[in-house]
Amino acid sequence: MNNKSDRLARRLRELPLPSPNPQEIAAKVLHGIEKRPRPDRSRQIIRPLVGLGAVAAAIVAVLLLEATPRVGLHRSEVALQSRDVLLTAAKQTEAASVTPGRFWHTAVRIYSVRAFSLSDSQTSTAGDTMTNERWVAASESDQTWFKISPPGAAHSVLRQADPNDWGARRFGLEGRMMTLAELRQLPTDVSALRQFLLAPYPEEYRRSNPVQLNLRLFGQAFELGLAPVKPAVRAVAYRIMAELPGARSLGHVKDILGRNGVGVAISEGAIEHQLIIDPATGSVLDLHDVAVKTAAGTPSMRPGPYIPYQAILASGWTDAVIPLK
Amino acid sequence: MSHVAALARRLTPRDLCHDHVAAVCRFAAMLATSPGEAEDIAQEALLKAVRKLDQYDPSRGPLERWLWRIVVNSARDSRRRDFRRLALWDRLTQLRHEPTSTVEARALDNITNQELLAAVRSLGRRDRMLLGLRYGADLDLAAVGQAVSLSEAAAGRAVLRAISKLRTRLEVNDE
Numbered sequence: 001m002n003n004k005s006d007r008l009a010r011r012l013r014e015l016p017l018p019s020p021n022p023q024e025i026a027a028k029v030l031h032g033i034e035k036r037p038r039p040d041r042s043r044q045i046i047r048p049l050v051g052l053g054a055v056a057a058a059i060v061a062v063l064l065l066e067a068t069p070r071v072g073l074h075r076s077e078v079a080l081q082s083r084d085v086l087l088t089a090a091k092q093t094e095a096a097s098v099t100p101g102r103f104w105h106t107a108v109r110i111y112s113v114r115a116f117s118l119s120d121s122q123t124s125t126a127g128d129t130m131t132n133e134r135w136v137a138a139s140e141s142d143q144t145w146f147k148i149s150p151p152g153a154a155h156s157v158l159r160q161a162d163p164n165d166w167g168a169r170r171f172g173l174e175g176r177m178m179t180l181a182e183l184r185q186l187p188t189d190v191s192a193l194r195q196f197l198l199a200p201y202p203e204e205y206r207r208s209n210p211v212q213l214n215l216r217l218f219g220q221a222f223e224l225g226l227a228p229v230k231p232a233v234r235a236v237a238y239r240i241m242a243e244l245p246g247a248r249s250l251g252h253v254k255d256i257l258g259r260n261g262v263g264v265a266i267s268e269g270a271i272e273h274q275l276i277i278d279p280a281t282g283s284v285l286d287l288h289d290v291a292v293k294t295a296a297g298t299p300s301m302r303p304g305p306y307i308p309y310q311a312i313l314a315s316g317w318t319d320a321v322i323p324l325k
Numbered sequence: 326m327s328h329v330a331a332l333a334r335r336l337t338p339r340d341l342c343h344d345h346v347a348a349v350c351r352f353a354a355m356l357a358t359s360p361g362e363a364e365d366i367a368q369e370a371l372l373k374a375v376r377k378l379d380q381y382d383p384s385r386g387p388l389e390r391w392l393w394r395i396v397v398n399s400a401r402d403s404r405r406r407d408f409r410r411l412a413l414w415d416r417l418t419q420l421r422h423e424p425t426s427t428v429e430a431r432a433l434d435n436i437t438n439q440e441l442l443a444a445v446r447s448l449g450r451r452d453r454m455l456l457g458l459r460y461g462a463d464l465d466l467a468a469v470g471q472a473v474s475l476s477e478a479a480a481g482r483a484v485l486r487a488i489s490k491l492r493t494r495l496e497v498n499d500e
Contacts, residue, residue, distance in 0.1 A: 005485065005492070008488055008492060009488060012445070012456060012491075017351055017354035017355060018360045019351050019353070019354035022350045025349075025364065026339075029342055029372050030342060
């Protein structure tokens, strides 16, 4: 290896990576093997279908409960209502007054489902709930704090963030790990924000993957709904979401925790992603998945209600690190 | 039970996690294109390893060789899962790197960590896997080769090619 490659290799070796927290991964793994269903080993090898989810992203699930999926609305009705629902949320958001504090606090309750194939016709599941909180310090002189409750752990852990942890100062937006200052500079103009949201996708991707592109924009609007952006930016994000082809209104619904909200959904194959927003404030209440049909290649997935979810317990500015009860 | 088998029996899932989780996490972070995917890869790989722990036979080679084969295979499998394609969550944070043709050539020292990570993520999955094993998990070339079924020399050339592609992506000019 020549000198130049050596230097690049050294940079790679020392690169601070947005690595999963080893202690948390170890705890989940050990918890996972302890909770694993124990079928007759002589009959079948258990094959884990999914991994546990995480607050950063990655909740995956297989839906096993039998139930009737929600009834969709007529297509033309849907388009109109979806737009109206989100535009109403956008107006409320825009009008919201925000007083910045020392920390941007987010508390998310995550439910993830692990499914195991016991045989071709038999499955078993194990669900895990955990609540994670994060207080991102606005000032460089303040510390960011995490409170992590790994599944199965007797106690949650409140700790200062490692400065090398990318989550200590940054917020994910389609993989772009943005600082508070960068988020504050996001444009409040629809066309400029759309351009920013589209920036990660090459032209070719936009042309050849229109459905995926809409899903990604839906996802980014969700992320902006949780990020410390100006209310006007969040409002514009909802407006962009309202215009997405394929988005449909769920009307007035309750979220997973029974809170009143308005819902908007977008389909991805056999899954429908349902986002519930507080119409009074424009805050995101939860995002959950519903299986709307049996997916090819996933025979264990049957239509039914939600299951893996992320419920937002808190999202806003605060001056103190006080964990939720 | 042989002596080596008895020794292997004493290695518990907790020991395995304790000794290797940090390296697996760094490997996963370099291979993945999002924090969520990294967490999935690390967790699934370790789960598979601890579940197969009673199959590990020390007489057939060191634990590290056995473990990293499982980690690499698990990472490959993770991509094939149908449900992963269905999960919006996983897509939310995946990075789509823009072509770097407009980036001006510049010195490596002026490239930020974030830019370097973005460039790594713009590489193909095989290149990311090689770099993840070599520089994320800090394996030597022999171990990298064993993990991906290559000779040490071939692994060295493959890693060098990945580095070369990375240089091109960054358009590094550190003459």
